[in-house]
Amino acid sequence: MTEEINDANKETISEDVVDAGSSPDVELKPIEGDDGLVSTVEYQEVKKEADTQEDTSDDAEQNTSEDPPEKQDFHEHPRFKELIEEKNELKRKLEDAQKPAEKPAKESPSFNNIMSMDDDDIIDQVTSNPKAFFSNLAQQLAYEIKSDLAAAEQARAKQEQELSYKGKVEQNYHEFFKDKPDVKAMMEDGSIKKYIDDHPGHNAISAYYSIAGDASMQEKIKAAEKATEERIYKELKSAGRSKSIATTTGGRILSPDKSPEMTNPDKFGGRDNVLLKRLLARQAS
Secondary structure, X not given: OHHHHHHHHHHHHXXXXXXXHOOOOEEEEEEEOOOXXXXXXXXXXXXXXXXXXXXXXXXXXXXXXXXXXXXXXXXXXXXXXXXXXXXHHHHHHHHHXXXXXXXOOOOOOOOOOHHHOOHHHHHHHHHHOHHHHHHHHHHHHHHHHHHHHHHHHHHHHHHHHHHHHHHXXXXXXXXXXXXXXXXXXXXXXXHHHHHHHHOOOOOHHHHHHHHHHHHHHHHXXXXXXXXXXXXXXXXXXHHHHXXXXXXXXXXXXXXXXXXXXXXXXXXXXXHHHHHHHHHHHHHHO
């Protein structure tokens, strides 16, 4: 019987706890006795502390705060798109500037060409409306005279430009060649003209530099070859003298070289040439 009463009391207390705990401003805490023991069946209502509410509100604010913006790719950044648009605009302007200027549309004459009219039509217009006919004729004459004058002026300007260009070219040639006496000989023997014909794209000045440069290089090569021959000849001559001294002091007599190029060096380009070839062959071996 006692257990049934206790169970009934527990159910009643549980229902009271649920009802009391449903208020958002209060909370239920177990009753603590004087002896320090905490009841498991009796509770008392206690108002919630302010800091707890503040913490709850802070949590709510944190939960309701906006999420941090997602990291954008560089090519999706607004400034990057602006730079791309500016670059494209500059490219369009550059392309427009490089386009050849369009020629203005040729003004169509405002008259009827009488040369394309039949004789009968001309007679009819003269007899029916002579003022209109002669006004049309005057417009045609003025147009043709104006066109002829413009064409003549254009031809004159072109001729003056060509003469001016030709004069400047001749002046430049004169200034360039006046201190080069060998140019006259090259012009007379046709060397410059031949070089220009054989090497398209060259003019007289570049042809002169090429020819003179080749000639100067050939002279340098010949001078270097001559200096080398003289140096080798001196070395051979010095080596031969030392060998002669060595054989004399040693008491031995060297047999003369009876090779064809040494016995008759003139047939082989001369003594110097023979000695040079023999030295080169000895160094190669």
